Amino acid sequence: xxxxxxxxxxxxxxxxxxxxxxxxxxxxxxxxxxxxxxxxxxxxxxxxxxxxxxxxxxxxxxxxxxxxxxxxxxxxxxxxxxxxxxxxxxxxxxxxxxxxxxxxxxxxxxxxxxxxxxxxxxxxxx
Numbered sequence: 001x002x003x004x005x006x007x008x009x010x011x012x013x014x015x016x017x018x019x020x021x022x023x024x025x026x027x028x029x030x031x032x033x034x035x036x037x038x039x040x041x042x043x044x045x046x047x048x049x050x051x052x053x054x055x056x057x058x059x060x061x062x063x064x065x066x067x068x069x070x071x072x073x074x075x076x077x078x079x080x081x082x083x084x085x086x087x088x089x090x091x092x093x094x095x096x097x098x099x100x101x102x103x104x105x106x107x108x109x110x111x112x113x114x115x116x117x118x119x120x121x122x123x124x125x126x
Contacts, residue, residue: 019065024050024058026098029088032068033095037083067091 020026024047031046032038038046044055059082062068067088073079084091 024054028058030095032084037081040080043082
């Protein structure tokens with residue numbers, strides 16, 4: 001986590017969730033998980049709909065949290081590549097589990113199987 005994130009909350013889980021719940025963050029991480037290190041332009045094309053400004057902001061935040069690395073290679077034009085650090089790679093199982101759930105829910109929705117269900121007994125209404 002970044003120092004700023006840690007100062008906002010004393011709970012490590014809250015800090016992690018705040019970081020991951022940022023706009024576009026999980027989509028960026030998922031793309032890097034699936035495709036490996038990418039140059040900025042390629043990453044922007046993969047994360048459809050994101051602006052250059054937002055992508056830059058999210059990447060800087062993830063870099064500050066040591067989840068994403070930035071490799072700069074001086075050339076004309078300059079080549080900048082982004083990828084997951086070791087810390088970022090620790091999110092593989094979480095991202096893979098979310099993908100499996102998303103795929104299952106998508107299939108259920110397409111098949112019309114996702115009818116409203118009763119809450120489980122352990123869930124109480126306010």
